Amino acid sequence: MANYEFGAGIWMFQQFVDRYASDAYGPPVSTLEAIEKAAQVGYIKCLDINYPFAGEGVTVEKVRETLQKTGIRAQAITPHIYMREYQKGSFTNPDAAVRRRAIDLGKKAIEVAHELDAKYVKFWPGQDGYDYPFQADYMQLWDYSVAGIREVAQSDPSMQFAIEYKEKEPRNHMFFSSAARTLLAIEDMGVDNVGIVLDTGHSAFAKETPAEVVQLLARRGKLVSVEVNDNWREWDDDMTVGAVHITESLEFVHALRKINWQGPILLDQFPFREDPVKAARLSIETIQALDGLLDRIDLSALTAAQDKQDALEAQRLVLETLLGVKLLRK
Numbered sequence: 001m002a003n004y005e006f007g008a009g010i011w012m013f014q015q016f017v018d019r020y021a022s023d024a025y026g027p028p029v030s031t032l033e034a035i036e037k038a039a040q041v042g043y044i045k046c047l048d049i050n051y052p053f054a055g056e057g058v059t060v061e062k063v064r065e066t067l068q069k070t071g072i073r074a075q076a077i078t079p080h081i082y083m084r085e086y087q088k089g090s091f092t093n094p095d096a097a098v099r100r101r102a103i104d105l106g107k108k109a110i111e112v113a114h115e116l117d118a119k120y121v122k123f124w125p126g127q128d129g130y131d132y133p134f135q136a137d138y139m140q141l142w143d144y145s146v147a148g149i150r151e152v153a154q155s156d157p158s159m160q161f162a163i164e165y166k167e168k169e170p171r172n173h174m175f176f177s178s179a180a181r182t183l184l185a186i187e188d189m190g191v192d193n194v195g196i197v198l199d200t201g202h203s204a205f206a207k208e209t210p211a212e213v214v215q216l217l218a219r220r221g222k223l224v225s226v227e228v229n230d231n232w233r234e235w236d237d238d239m240t241v242g243a244v245h246i247t248e249s250l251e252f253v254h255a256l257r258k259i260n261w262q263g264p265i266l267l268d269q270f271p272f273r274e275d276p277v278k279a280a281r282l283s284i285e286t287i288q289a290l291d292g293l294l295d296r297i298d299l300s301a302l303t304a305a306q307d308k309q310d311a312l313e314a315q316r317l318v319l320e321t322l323l324g325v326k327l328l329r330k
Helices: 031-039 060-070 096-115 138-154 179-189 200-205 210-219 246-258 276-294 299-307 311-323
Strands: 006-009 044-051 073-079 120-123 160-164 194-199 223-228 265-267
Touching (some): 060 096, 073 096, 210 246
Parallel strands (some): 044 073
């Protein structure tokens, strides 16, 4: 059984808003309060922290002090390049001044990452893309996005950067929409310090197979981080791990073993109506249980079935382990 370290996106412990409950599902939660709430989970050792910080008067120094007090470290810094200011895009905004502010915020996030000893700066350009046919020149969007992230990455070759892709929401068509498209954009950037965050929910939402994609990114040397959740594949529901796709979740954990994943596993969940501390514990304990199940599967028999591409034998081996019964006995 693997001994994974666990973390989370700090937003999991903050305030949730959607277009219906525009007054939010709870009171505002500062960055400092969210760190303290994450510590209540018991398993969480690191956080992906948004910048600018939430809460009045929250400074880098106060964040560092709270992290030290709780025994949690900063794993990543994610700049807010998807808020109202960037409603028409951050790196792809038609206004050059707004594009410049997004680039400058990315560079500021580097400073914060160094001050908090974070491992990487993450980009989730949620507003970059388009909504309507003929709305934009697609290759211009490509050039803007590639050039913007390239400039931030080149400003500090010592810092690792990572892009979290997603098919849509808030834009109907987000620029970084799939693993393959993001790999192509990184190739065009021509830099060595930009990789990808694989979010299992985003991968499933994009009709990918997360276990396949995580191995592809690892083979390409571009897998920076892993984030986990679940959804119904029609929207980015950010549910607890294994809530809907338990077999695919098991396959993903199996894939992490195959690539010998040594980094932390981060939760990216939005428990709108649930207790975030309990939701985090449930996901982490589910991952641990799934990893334990792998020790009960006859992996040599599974490999033999895969070598033959024998779907039914592979299913039998996995389902017998999941269900605890013998199948195909006749």
